[in-house]
Amino acid sequence: MAICETHKHNLAHSQFLSLLNPGGLILWEQQVRIRHMITRKYLKITKEGKIQLEDDNADPLTVFRLHPVIRERDEIEYETYCRIEHVVTGRWISTTQGEDGCLC
Numbered sequence: 858m859a860i861c862e863t864h865k866h867n868l869a870h871s872q873f874l875s876l877l878n879p880g881g882l883i884l885w886e887q888q889v890r891i892r893h894m895i896t897r898k899y900l901k902i903t904k905e906g907k908i909q910l911e912d913d914n915a916d917p918l919t920v921f922r923l924h925p926v927i928r929e930r931d932e933i934e935y936e937t938y939c940r941i942e943h944v945v946t947g948r949w950i951s952t953t954q955g956e957d958g959c960l961c
Contacts, residue, residue, distance in 0.1 A: 882932040883923070888944060890919045902943040908950070920944040 883889060891900040898910035899919040911919055926938040933939065941950040 884931055885925050885928060885933060885939075886922050888920050888922055890914060891921055891941070902946055902948060902950075904946060906946070906948060918943075918945055 892898070893900065893910055896910055898912055899914055899916070900921070901909045901911040901916060901918045903909060903918065913919075920943075922942045922944055923933060924940040924942060925933075926940065942948070943950070
C-alpha cells in the first residue's frame with residue numbers, strides 16, 4: 858500500500874518515535890507515528906480495529922511499523938511502496954474494507 862499524496866484526505870507524513878534521530882532517515886520496521894498533514898492529527902487504530910484520527914501523540918494506539926513491498930535498502934526512500942502494521946494490535950492497514958467495515 859502507498860499513501861496517496863494527491864488526495865486531500867490521505868495526505869500524511871511519518872514521525873519518528875526515537876528522539877535520538879529527529880528529522881533523519883526512516884528505516885524499515887522502525888516504529889513511527891503517521892500524522893495527517895491537514896488536521897495535524899495522528900492515525901490510530903482502536904482495539905476494535907477502527908481507523909481514527911487522534912490528537913494525543915502519546916497514545917500507544919498511534920504507533921505503526923512500515924514494511925517494504927520490495928526491500929532495496931535499509932532506509933525508506935521517496936516514493937517507496939510499503940505495508941503498514943499497527944504495533945499494538947498487529948493488524949495491517951488495507952486498501953479494501955473487510956466484512957466488519959474495517960480497513961485493517
